[in-house]
Amino acid sequence: MSGFAFDPCEKCEQMMQPFLDRVLTEEERLEAEEHLAGCAYCAKRYRFEAEFRSFVRLAISEPMSPELKAKLSALRTPL
């Protein structure tokens, strides 16, 4: 494998995480978007990644109990 991604899909794959993290430069972002507009293969995998991130976030989220909330409020300095 060469050190450079000549395959546009490979390049697009490498840009997926930084794209979704919104840390690409403007130029890189446009490059990725241009490729995604014409490539169903990559577009599907980007959409999956976004879905996957929401899935993980939801899966690992557990609401705080009202009891804990009350205990935290009670830690405030009395007036």
Add this chain to the structure above:
Amino acid sequence: MSDPKPESSPRQLAEDARDRVRFEEEALELSDQVYQVARRLSGSREEAEDLVQDTYARAFRAWRSFQPGTNLRAWLFRILTNLNIDRGRKIQRTPDQQPLEENDYFLYNRLEESTGDGNADEQRIVERLSQNDAVTALADLPHDFRDVVLLVDLADFSYSDAAQILGIPIGTVMSRLHRGRRMLKQDLAESAVEES
């Protein structure tokens, strides 16, 4: 520590009390987010609740060291992650040295392959993953990696905020995030394929 200085005027005292109340209210508004991360740093709900209470107790004692106008959320999470390290993490085995998948599409590709349906849409593919497997996979991440994944992917901190919170260079945040996410995916891919 939070007692006003003896020479304070009544007016200063009143301002001081008002600032403190505002600080405490603002900190409490963030408690859901603090709990969410604490829960995944801890092995149980009880442990997480203790950790959050310790975090707020310390934050309220140290409120004067918070610089108004700076990032309160990051300040609170720094207390949380420091306390979590202080309380002594369980000894963990060294992370598996198994090679990680080198590409970023592999989770999708693996799931699609084992679905045997080339036309399945991405929502159906993601539905093959189980919530419990996600919780377990995250708990199994080496702690240094999990800290970063939680701060960025659950608490939505930027790389640089995560670096400040954890007191590590931004490059380390990026490499741990990158590796942590891949470990998580590899683990989930294996569980999903086994279950099918």
